[in-house]
Amino acid sequence: xxxxxxxxxxxxxxxxxxxxxxxxxxxxxxxxxxxxxxxxxxxxxxxxxxxxxxxxxxxxxxxxxxxxxxxxxxxxxxxxxx
Numbered sequence: 001x002x003x004x005x006x007x008x009x010x011x012x013x014x015x016x017x018x019x020x021x022x023x024x025x026x027x028x029x030x031x032x033x034x035x036x037x038x039x040x041x042x043x044x045x046x047x048x049x050x051x052x053x054x055x056x057x058x059x060x061x062x063x064x065x066x067x068x069x070x071x072x073x074x075x076x077x078x079x080x081x082x
Contacts, residue, residue, distance in 0.1 A: 009053040012041045 007015075018027040019038040028035035044052045 012053050013045065016042045016045055 015027060015031055015033070015038055018031070019035075019042065021027075022030075024035040024038045028038055041053075
């Protein structure tokens with residue numbers, strides 16, 4: 001089974017910068033990664049700014065899931081009291 005590679009925040013930021021300069025295809029070929037990673041990292045960086053790429057991703061995903069769950073519970077409670 002192939003082991004997943006982990007990339008540092010600095011690597012991801014640099015890969016996005018390189019993708020902006022050379023294009024995602026050329027950057028991904030020179031870095032040996034799939035170009036979809038560059039697009040994905042760029043989207044995260046643009047959306048979250050300096051907060052992008054914290055940790056390994058599971059904590060952020062977990063927080064979003066918890067927040068979403070809380071919103072659904074609150075909405076459900078409002079419907080029940082109406």
